[in-house]
Amino acid sequence: MTGLERLSPILVHHIVNALGWRSLRPLQRAAVGPVMDGADAILLAPTAGGKTEAAAFPLLSAMEAHGWTGLSVLYVCPLKALLNNLLPRLETYAAWVGRRVALWHGDVNHSARQRILHDQPDLLLTTPESLESMLVSIKVDHARFFAGLRAIVVDEVHAFAGDDRGWHLLAVLERLTRLAGRPIQRIGLSATVGNPAELLHWLQGSSRGRRPAQVVAPDVATATGPPEGDIELDYVGSVANAATVIAALHRGEKRLVFCDSRQLVEELGTVLRARGVTTFLSHASLSLDERRRAEEAFAQARDCVIVSTSTLELGIDVGDLDRVIQINAPSTVAAFLQRLGRTGRRVGTTRNCLFLTLDRTSLVTAAGLLLLWGRGYVEPVSPPPEPRHIVAQQLLALCLQQHKIGSRLWPGQWNGLAPFDRGAEPIMRHLVEQGFVERDGELLFIGPAAEARFGRRHFMDLTAVFTAPPEFTVLSGRQEIGKTDPMLLTEEVQGPRLLLLAGRSWRVTWIDWKRRRCFVEPADGGGKARWTGTALAGTSFALARACREVLLGADPDVKLTDRAVRYLAETRDQNVDTVHPGGTVIMRTGDDVRWWTWAGHRANAVLTATLSSLTDEKQRFDDARIRLRSDLTRDMWRAGTADAADRLCLPDVDERALRGLKFNEALPERLATATLAARLADLDGALTTLNDPVRFVSSS
Incomplete structure (x- = not known):
């Protein structure tokens, strides 16, 4: 079987003659049946495994077989550049069967969008943020535009599922399902995921358990032995x-x-x-x-x-x-x-x-990562827990979309999908109490607080679920080079202020503080580059434990240069007191007492909060260790940890970190804090670490 038998004959003609393919790849062959039969699916294959065609060919064939008209397929990507890259290829495939493709994202101009609204394509390439913008726009007739929607393809689905954009995407899909008046087939494409069945379960949203669903992964299923490379x-x-x-x-x-x-x-x-x-x-x-x-x-x-x-x-x-x-x-x-x-x-x-x-820590981390890779390990994709801030965003977006919503009917807009169901009522009450939502009898509508906080540029700030740090636009004449951190423009310097951007040196000539613009001219050399990033989650439990294995002597099954071998040996000697094959280590050096857990940042955050009576006053920790109080004794340790596994605590939340949680001001402070604390915690890793034997070591 070539896999071409069920596809549209016109499409097959072009696949054979234009592409020169006599048969489809394994994933493409295996995907034809489930996709054409309307099943929800995760299509899994290594990078460059033909996933786009595995979804596009059967969907274009289904368009022909079932006579779909109007906008029937959405193709969603996490990056605008990826959409731009896919457009010519999908335009070619669609044209073979007389269908049209269009592109809609933040860089697409107004006239192109107007053409799409007045003359719908069959397939639309877009982002979740652009879908949200369409839903809240008064210029889009939502019911008409999305009436013919049948399927959505989510490219790089793991990139969505692992952060808040995934929750946002699921919520938007449920609202689109209401507008279309029918279930929408959901197809996720991914190259790297450790738990595809769970990912498919997540992608199905409110229809999970009620619609056929299949993980299609022939290349992955047949792979044996160590990974190649x-x-x-x-x-x-x-x-x-x-x-x-x-x-x-x-x-x-x-x-x-x-x-x-x-x-x-x-x-x-x-x-x-x-x-x-x-x-x-x-x-x-x-x-x-x-x-x-x-x-x-x-x-x-x-x-x-x-x-x-x-x-x-x-x-x-x-x-x-x-x-x-x-x-x-x-x-x-x-x-x-x-x-x-x-x-x-x-x-x-x-x-x-x-x-x-570039340093010894990175050498050990890279070796630990390659150790995991050599074992065929891939991290499971887990949606961030307790997305209450996304619930608040969705409630406000629904008010904008429908102008007025029933105070008892709004939970039905997400078809019973948690956490956008009745469980969101405390968040809605808070929005009403704080003026984000106004109430008139049984009707709810957008309030003055929401307009003041999110109303700029037609509520554009409400469509993106992540917070970007403030940056200054850097301009050379009228040409935009990029953006830089404002700290580089305020710190004291001797001589001209020099920036490094786009791999070139620039001398700052003028700063427009009000409009956040920085004007520059080329310089001969020098300068600095710096950006304030969002707080990272740190090393995972699995990677931290792999690094511990490396320090205990395990080498990944890859080529190691002589330099790597030498520096790994030196680093192992330097860390001989921090690792032990029998468990974790508490090492005392004078008044400095450290517990070398090798548990990762989030597990150590839980352990530090749970064992607050045993940690130092500043509760300092990192991926590998926790600083303990200087007067710690073995008896204190046994007493303080005896019941710790039964009383694990979520970590404390820094106020600055809370400000980085977008829409946190639309939540009661206690709920915003609880949301962030849950995301900073690894309870399983902390529990495993508490169950490990502990050795006490003194170092002179």
């Missing part, structure tokens, strides 16, 4: 040394370098250019035009390097890559698999990744 781990010790290695290795090839921060992208890119390497940069604080120019130039070049944050981790096409290089380590195995999958796409090539670590 040419992986090498090196220690270089500095950005300058990393640039030297990159400049010297693989000349004549196209190299994609991943960094874990925008600052590191800028620093490495600048040093590479100084060494004469053709270098392009990509990160979220560069202007759209700057990123697009870099990605297009990189796609067309050969002997070059593009340095990027995770913006190029997902499936944006930058041409045929020869090498992936990772500076330090990504935070998850799933992210590493995405990056590794950018290589090895040409026949006769192998997936590859070179790790260049």
